[in-house]
Amino acid sequence: MNTLFGKILASRWTKVALFAACLIPFLVLLGPFYKLLTTGVAPELTANPVEYITHDTGTWTIRFLLITLCVTPLRKIFNQPRLARYRRMLGLFAFFYLCLHFMTWFILDKAFSFSDMWADVVKRRFITVGMLGFAMLLPLAITSTAGWVRRLGFAKWQRLHRLIYFAALAGVIHYYWLVKSDVRLPLMYGAILTVLMFYRFFIWKQTAAKRAPAPRAAATSPSTASLPD
Amino acid sequence: MLIRKPADLRYSDITPKQFYVNRRRFLAGSLAFGALASAARAGNLSDVKKTSYDAGGEKVTPLDAITHYNNFYEFGTGKEDPAQNSQKFRTSPWTLKVDGDVAKPMTFDQDSLLKIAPLEERIYRHRCVEAWSIVVPWIGFPLNALLKQVEPTAKAKYVAFETFYDSKQMLSEREAGIQFPYVEGLRLDEAMHPLALLAVGLYGEKLPNQDGAPIRLVVPWKYGFKSAKSLVRIRLVEKQPPTTWNISASNEYGFYSNVNPKVDHPRWSQAKERRLGELFKRDTLMFNGYPEVASLYAGMDLRKNY
Numbered sequence: 273m274n275t276l277f278g279k280i281l282a283s284r285w286t287k288v289a290l291f292a293a294c295l296i297p298f299l300v301l302l303g304p305f306y307k308l309l310t311t312g313v314a315p316e317l318t319a320n321p322v323e324y325i326t327h328d329t330g331t332w333t334i335r336f337l338l339i340t341l342c343v344t345p346l347r348k349i350f351n352q353p354r355l356a357r358y359r360r361m362l363g364l365f366a367f368f369y370l371c372l373h374f375m376t377w378f379i380l381d382k383a384f385s386f387s388d389m390w391a392d393v394v395k396r397r398f399i400t401v402g403m404l405g406f407a408m409l410l411p412l413a414i415t416s417t418a419g420w421v422r423r424l425g426f427a428k429w430q431r432l433h434r435l436i437y438f439a440a441l442a443g444v445i446h447y448y449w450l451v452k453s454d455v456r457l458p459l460m461y462g463a464i465l466t467v468l469m470f471y472r473f474f475i476w477k478q479t480a481a482k483r484a485p486a487p488r489a490a491a492t493s494p495s496t497a498s499l500p501d
Numbered sequence: 502m503l504i505r506k507p508a509d510l511r512y513s514d515i516t517p518k519q520f521y522v523n524r525r526r527f528l529a530g531s532l533a534f535g536a537l538a539s540a541a542r543a544g545n546l547s548d549v550k551k552t553s554y555d556a557g558g559e560k561v562t563p564l565d566a567i568t569h570y571n572n573f574y575e576f577g578t579g580k581e582d583p584a585q586n587s588q589k590f591r592t593s594p595w596t597l598k599v600d601g602d603v604a605k606p607m608t609f610d611q612d613s614l615l616k617i618a619p620l621e622e623r624i625y626r627h628r629c630v631e632a633w634s635i636v637v638p639w640i641g642f643p644l645n646a647l648l649k650q651v652e653p654t655a656k657a658k659y660v661a662f663e664t665f666y667d668s669k670q671m672l673s674e675r676e677a678g679i680q681f682p683y684v685e686g687l688r689l690d691e692a693m694h695p696l697a698l699l700a701v702g703l704y705g706e707k708l709p710n711q712d713g714a715p716i717r718l719v720v721p722w723k724y725g726f727k728s729a730k731s732l733v734r735i736r737l738v739e740k741q742p743p744t745t746w747n748i749s750a751s752n753e754y755g756f757y758s759n760v761n762p763k764v765d766h767p768r769w770s771q772a773k774e775r776r777l778g779e780l781f782k783r784d785t786l787m788f789n790g791y792p793e794v795a796s797l798y799a800g801m802d803l804r805k806n807y
Contacts, residue, residue, distance in 0.1 A: 453679050
C-alpha cells in the first residue's frame with residue numbers, strides 16, 4: 273500500500289497534475305475577468321468584480337498557506353518522505369495568489385498610488401498586518417530555490433522559512449479584522465492553523481525531550497571533546 | 502489495497518448542521534424559484550408618478566446588480582446569499598404597525614401599504630458603508646406622508662424602525678454576528694425631510710424579497726445600513742433609539758451615519774467608492790450628493806456625530 277502510494281508521490285506526472293490543479297482557482301478567474309474587460313460584465317464575478325477577485329485571491333492565499341503547512345505533518349504521520357517534494361510548489365502558489373491579491377488591491381483599489389497605499393498601510397491595522405504577511409513571504413519566495421538553500425546552509429534556511437508560521441497567522445488576523453460581523457470563516461482558518469501549530473509544538477517537545485540528555489552531556493565536556501589528545 | 506472503502510459516513514456526520522439545513526433550504530428555494538420568477542412579473546406597480554429625482558442623470562445600475570448584490574444579514578452575510586435564501590420568504594400576510602408618541606396609531610396590511618400615499622418613482626444614489634454604491638429607481642412615497650397621518654405628539658423626537666425577524670426562515674444572531682430584529686432610527690426632522698422615502702418597489706415592480714419587501718426605508722444621504730428593510734414597526738419616541746450596527750460596533754457605526762468622504766470608517770477610507778459596474782473608484786460626495794440636507798446638521802460636529 274505504501275509502496276504504490278510512494279510511487280505515485282514520486283512520479284513526475286503527479287507533480288505536473290498538482291501544478292495544474294493549483295492553477296485552477298486562477299484560471300477560473302481569468303476567463304470571466306477577460307469577459308469583464310471586453311464586455312463590461314461578468315456575472316461569475318458578482319456585481320462587484322473587484323471585491324470578488326480581491327476576496328477570492330486572498331482566500332486562496334490563506335488556503336495555500338495552510339495546505340503548505342499540512343505537508344510536514346502529513347509526511348511525518350503517514351511516513352511519506354516524498355511528500356516534501358511538493359512543499360515548495362505549494363508555498364510558491366500561496367505567494368502567487370498573494371501577488372494577485374496585492375496587485376488587485378494596488379491597481380484597482382489604490383489606482384497605482386503609492387502614497388494612498390502607504391496611508392492605508394499606516395492607518396488601517398488589517399492592512400498593516402496583511403502587508404506584514406506579504407513582507408514575510410517575499411524573502412521566502414526569493415530563497416525558495418536549491419541554490420539559496422546551499423548559500424544559506426540548511427539550518428539557517430530552515431530557520432528563515434519558519435517565517436511562514438507568522439505569515440499564515442498574519443493572513444488569518446488580516447481576514448478576521450476585515451470582516452464586519454460574521455467571523456465564522458476567519459475563525460475556521462484560525463482553528464486549522466492552531467491545530468497545525470500544535471502538532472509542530474508537540475513534535476518539537478518530543479524531540480527536545482529525547483535529545484535533552486545528549487546535548488547536556490555534550491555541554492559538560494565540550495572542551496575534552498574538542499581537545500586533541 | 503490502494504484506498505480503503507469509506508465507512509458508512511453520512512453527509513450529516515461530517516457537515517455542520519447549519520450548512521446542510523441551508524442546503525436543503527437552498528434546494529427547495531431553487532425549485533420554487535421558477536414559479537416565483539413568473540409570479541414576480543405580476544408585481545407591476547401602476548399609477549406611478551415620475552419625478553424630477555434623477556440622481557443628476559447618473560446611469561441607473563442594472564437590475565441584476567441591485568437584486569444580486571445585497572447586504573441583508575437575516576438571509577446570509579454573503580452578497581449573493583439574500584437573492585438565494587429569500588425566495589421562499591413570505592411577505593403576505595404582512596403587518597406594519599405605526600405607533601408610539603402619536604395621536605393616531607395605525608396598522609397597515611400588505612395591500613394598504615401601497616395606498617398610504619400616491620406612489621412616485623425616484624432615482625436615488627445608494628452608498629454602502631463598505632464603499633460601494635448603486636443608483637436605484639425606487640418606487641415609494643415620502644416617509645413624512647405617513648408620519649403626518651399618524652400625527653406625532655409634541656413628545657416625539659425620534660423615529661424608531663424595526664424590521665421583520667423569524668428565526669425559522671433566517672440566520673441566527675450568532676451566525677450573522679449582529680442582533681435581531683434589526684433596528685434603525687432617525688431624528689424626527691430627518692424623517693420628515695422630503696428626501697426620506699418609504700419604498701415598496703424598484704424598476705417598476707414590487708420590491709424583490711432580497712431588497713426589503715414589502716416595504717423599506719430609503720435615506721439616500723446616509724450609509725445604506727440606515728435604510729432598514731422589511732419594516733414591521735415604526736415607532737415615534739422621545740429618546741434616541743438604539744440601532745443595530747451601532748450596538749454591534751459603536752466606534753465604527755454611529756447613529757447619524759451620514760455619507761461623509763472626510764470621516765473615515767476606522768478600517769477603511771470613505772473618500773472614494775466603487776460604483777457597481779465600474780472598475781476604478783470614484784469620489785464620494787458629501788451627503789452622497791444631497792446637499793439639501795446639510796441644514797439638518799447645522800452647528801453639529803460631524804466628526805463626533807458620525
